[in-house]
Amino acid sequence: MSTATVALEHPGGFLAKSVRDQRRAATGWMIGIVAIALLYASLFPSIKASSADLQSYIDKLPDALKNVLGTDYASPAGYLRGEIFSSMGVILLLIYAIGAGARAIAGEEEARSLDLLLSTPLRRSQVLRDKALATVAIAVALGAALFVVLAILGPVFQLHVAVGNLAAACLMLASLACAFGAIALAVGATTGRRVWAIAVAAGIAVVTYILNAVAPTVSALEPLRPLSPFRWYLEPDPLVTGFHPANAAVLLGIAAVGYAIAFVGFTRRDLAA
Amino acid sequence: MRRDAPILAEALTKSYGTTRGVVDLSFEVHAGEVFGYLGPNGAGKSTTIRTMLDFLRPTAGRIAVFGLDPRADGPAIRSRVGYVPGELGLYERLTGAEYLQDFAEFRGGLPRERIDGYAERLKLDLATRIHELSHGNKRKVALIQAFMHEPDLLVLDEPTQGLDPLGQQEFYAMIAEARARGGTVFLSSHVMPEVERICDRVAILREGRLITVDDIGDLKAKALRTIEFHFAEEVPAERFSTLPSVVTATALGDTVRLTVRGELDEVVKQAAAHTVVDVTTREPTLEDIFLNLYEDGGAS
Numbered sequence: 001m002s003t004a005t006v007a008l009e010h011p012g013g014f015l016a017k018s019v020r021d022q023r024r025a026a027t028g029w030m031i032g033i034v035a036i037a038l039l040y041a042s043l044f045p046s047i048k049a050s051s052a053d054l055q056s057y058i059d060k061l062p063d064a065l066k067n068v069l070g071t072d073y074a075s076p077a078g079y080l081r082g083e084i085f086s087s088m089g090v091i092l093l094l095i096y097a098i099g100a101g102a103r104a105i106a107g108e109e110e111a112r113s114l115d116l117l118l119s120t121p122l123r124r125s126q127v128l129r130d131k132a133l134a135t136v137a138i139a140v141a142l143g144a145a146l147f148v149v150l151a152i153l154g155p156v157f158q159l160h161v162a163v164g165n166l167a168a169a170c171l172m173l174a175s176l177a178c179a180f181g182a183i184a185l186a187v188g189a190t191t192g193r194r195v196w197a198i199a200v201a202a203g204i205a206v207v208t209y210i211l212n213a214v215a216p217t218v219s220a221l222e223p224l225r226p227l228s229p230f231r232w233y234l235e236p237d238p239l240v241t242g243f244h245p246a247n248a249a250v251l252l253g254i255a256a257v258g259y260a261i262a263f264v265g266f267t268r269r270d271l272a273a
Numbered sequence: 274m275r276r277d278a279p280i281l282a283e284a285l286t287k288s289y290g291t292t293r294g295v296v297d298l299s300f301e302v303h304a305g306e307v308f309g310y311l312g313p314n315g316a317g318k319s320t321t322i323r324t325m326l327d328f329l330r331p332t333a334g335r336i337a338v339f340g341l342d343p344r345a346d347g348p349a350i351r352s353r354v355g356y357v358p359g360e361l362g363l364y365e366r367l368t369g370a371e372y373l374q375d376f377a378e379f380r381g382g383l384p385r386e387r388i389d390g391y392a393e394r395l396k397l398d399l400a401t402r403i404h405e406l407s408h409g410n411k412r413k414v415a416l417i418q419a420f421m422h423e424p425d426l427l428v429l430d431e432p433t434q435g436l437d438p439l440g441q442q443e444f445y446a447m448i449a450e451a452r453a454r455g456g457t458v459f460l461s462s463h464v465m466p467e468v469e470r471i472c473d474r475v476a477i478l479r480e481g482r483l484i485t486v487d488d489i490g491d492l493k494a495k496a497l498r499t500i501e502f503h504f505a506e507e508v509p510a511e512r513f514s515t516l517p518s519v520v521t522a523t524a525l526g527d528t529v530r531l532t533v534r535g536e537l538d539e540v541v542k543q544a545a546a547h548t549v550v551d552v553t554t555r556e557p558t559l560e561d562i563f564l565n566l567y568e569d570g571g572a573s
Contacts, residue, residue, distance in 0.1 A: 017375050021364075112362025116418065119326050119356035120379035121348040270289070271328040273319060273360070 014122055018134035022100065026138045029096045033142050036092065037149040040083045041157045048074055048158060064213040068234070076159040077239040080150070085169050086234060089146060090176065094205055097139050097177035101184030102197035104131040105262070109192045109272050124267050128189060132259055135181050143174030161239055168243035175251040176233045180205055182258025190265025192272045229254055277340040279304055279426045279457040280325065284334035287320050294320045295481045297334065302459055307452060309468040309489075310461040311563060312478030318461040319359050321478075322430050325459075326356060338426065352380065355419030359430035359461070361411055365404035369397060369414050373421065380422050391417040394443050408435040420447055427451055427458045433467060445471055465560040475559070477566055484566055489559065496557040497565055500540065501530045505548035513543060 047054060051074035058071055068086045072078030105128065108114040118124060147170040151163055180201050188197030208228035215225035225231050232250040280302035287294035295317035302308045312318050323329040324336050327343035327350075336343065338350045364372055369392065377383040392399045397413040406414070412435050419427060427448075433441050448458055448471055462468050468475060469489060476486040485492070497520060502508075510524035513531055516539050520532045527550075533540055537554075544552070 014379060017378075108362075112358070112360050113364055115326075115328065115358045115360075115362060116356070116376075116415070117379075118328065119351060119354065119358075120376060121352040121381075122379050123348055270330060271323070273323065 014126060015130040015133060018130045019137060022134055022138055025096075025100075026141065029092065029138070029142055030145050033089070033092055033146050034149050036088050037084065037146055038153065040080075040088070041150065041154055041159055043083075044076070044079055044157045044159050047079065063217040064210075067216050068209070068213045068230070070237070076154070076161050077165070077237070080159065080161060080166075080169070081234070081237060081239055084146070085173060085239065086230075089173055090209075093139060093142055093173055093177040094180050094202075096142065097135060097181030098184040098198055098201040098205070100135040100138070101132075101181035101186075101201065102188045102194045104128070104135065104185055104188065105266055106188030106192050106194040106197050110194055114271060118271070125263065128185075128262060128266055132182070132185060132262075135185075136178055139174045139177040139181065142177070143170040146170050146173070162242070165239050165242050168238035171243065172233050172238050172248060172251070175248050175255070176229060179229050179251045179254035179258070182255040182262070186258040186261035186265065189262035190269070192269075278302060278337075279339060280308075280459060281337045281340075282321070282334070283336075285321070285324065285331055285336050286333040287317075287324060287329055288332050293317070293481045294332070295478075298478075298483050299334075300476050300483060300486045302457060304457055305452065305455055306473045307448060307458040307460060307471050309472035309475035310459060310478065311463065311465075311468060311475055311559075312461075313463055316478040317481040318478060319430055320481075322356075322428055322459070322461060325428060326351065326354070353425040355422065355424035355427045357412075357415045357419045357427075357429045357432045359434075361415055363403045363411060363414060366402065368400055368402050369406070369417075370399035372403060372414060373399070373417055376418050377421065383421055387421050388417060391421060391447075394447075395440055409437050409440060412436055413440060416444060416447070420451065423451070423454060423456070425456055427456060427460075429458065430461045431463070432460065433462075433464065441467075465558065465563060469559040477563060479567060492559070492562050493557055494535065496562045497532045497534050498537075498554060498557045498561075499530065499532050500537065500552065500554040501528060502544050502547075502549055503528050503551040503553075504544075505550055508547050512546075513540065516540060516543060 054073050058066065058073060061069075069082040070078045070086070073082055105114070108117065117127060147167055150159065150161070151166055154161065154166075183204060184197040184201035187200045188194055191197070209230050211221060211224060212228035212230035212234075215221040215228070215231075229251055232247040236244065238244065278301050280300075282298045282300050285298040286296050288296075293315070298321065310318055310321065320329065321336075324331055325338050325343055327347045330344060339353060341350050343350055364375075367375070370388070373388045374385075377388065389399070392413075395413045395416065397410055397417070401410075403411060403414060412432070416432060419429065433444055436444060451458060460468065460472060472489060474486065474488050475492070477484050504527045507527050508524065508529055510522040510529060513519050513529060514522040518533050518535050518537075518539060520534055522529065522531050524530075531540060
């Protein structure tokens with residue numbers, strides 16, 4: 001009975017396990033983000049040298065692409081925005097966060113491992129919370145890795161961006177990942193279907209990315225632009241203008257709503273057999 | 274009824290969309306007994322179990338575990354319960370030792386020797402990754418997980434599936450020990466000899482409804498048994514068919530075959546009026562009883 005009492009008061013060890021479960025995957029993503037940062041950083045000097053050619057190429061791009069990627073590839077901030085913060089970096093972080101959010105509950109449920117987990121004194125709410133926290137921690141770690149690589153090695157390749165602005169952009173990227181991870185978590189925790197969670201979150205990401213890209217040039221869509229998380233993520237550009245708490249609050253607000261939906265959906269429903 | 278009975282179901286009903294759940298189940302599992310929960314696949318055994326652990330919420334009625342509500346007091350209940358699910362899902366990338374240590378931690382920590390002791394008894398290699406284990410060995414991991422904190426109540430859903438005979442013997446020994454400690458066991462199964470061997474009472478479930486809850490001994494006493502007399506001469510079946518305990522009587526030459534419910538005494542006395550060459554009978558097995566109940570649709 002003493003064991004039972006201890007377990008009841010401190011059903012511990014779950015956050016640690018949640019992080020540990022993701023450690024292997026997280027290491028892979030970490031290597032990926034560092035590799036991409038290094039690759040693009042190292043290409044900058046040659047891009048900059050041929051900036052006249054590049055500019056004529058960019059001028060021919062569709063307006064929608066210019067809206068997102070930016071048009072100033074010759075400047076360090078413009079280059080980082082185009083190659084990392086509005087493209088590869090986003091893709092990497094979102095794939096990680098959506099995958100982790102979908103796996104957290106729905107993945108375990110489909111693998112039937114959730115039954116045994118929840119037969120212990122752990123509460124559903126604790127399992128949800130710790131898995132979400134582990135995902136946030138890893139998203140922040142990926143953003144931090146990107147920051148460290150670009151802040152330390154960027155100047156080596158003539159990529160001079162104010163450190164504060166770089167930090168703001170990495171923080172916003174991690175926040176964006178949290179928002180989409182929470183959407184996947186909400187769908188997965190409510191339905192128990194991992195594929196649905198991935199499809200809905202990735203679908204919303206693609207649609208709102210495009211919306212944000214085309215809205216400035218399609219007047220009918222302009223009023224809808226605030227619905228896109230990418231609008232808050234990149235406008236105004238943190239690489240140029242620094243941190244905007246209100247914009248970060250929008251992204252974290254999406255994450256909070258997603259988490260709240262996941263909480264209500266998961267704690268009230270029957271689990272799949 | 275004691276308020277803190279290990280399990281108390283009162284008009285428990287769970288229905289969902291296309292799958293039939295359970296309907297109006299009422300039964301009590303007493304402290305210290307091994308309670309068998311029988312029925313074919315799809316009868317509602319797992320559904321009942323999953324309401325005890327708060328995986329499913331009842332549509333109507335209630336189920337209480339140690340007098341507590343699974344939804345409101347889940348952690349308090351589950352800290353006293355060990356569970357083996359019918360469909361196993363383990364963390365396949367972990368070794369048995371890692372898996373069990375994690376689960377020990379979720380339960381507030383346990384001495385490592387306890388885990389090692391069970392692994393040794395079940396001949397399970399804890400250093401192997403779970404995805405490399407056979408089906409039976411995976412089941413051993415789940416069994417250790419359920420037994421290692423010496424819970425007051427074991428809820429076991431078809432726990433011996435895939436276990437080798439030696440593993441089964443060790444499992445029966447572990448059940449006996451749990452019971453000797455004062456623990457209660459709720460065992461769902463469709464393996465009749467196993468249930469007959471280890472259970473005190475059984476509940477039989479058919480299409481989501483309980484058709485009987487009884488002592489195994491009483492069930493047997495009430496069950497139909499077949500007895501066959503081989504006489505030295507022809508004996509008409511009517512000699513027996515008038516006896517109240519005889520359900521059917523057929524004569525074929527000098528052989529009379531009877532199905533009897535309850536005491537055999539008057540049948541034997543009647544037969545003794547003739548010259549008996551041979552008599553064969555067999556104690557009804559739980560399987561016979563089960564099949565009979567199913568044929569009757571629970572009318573008996």
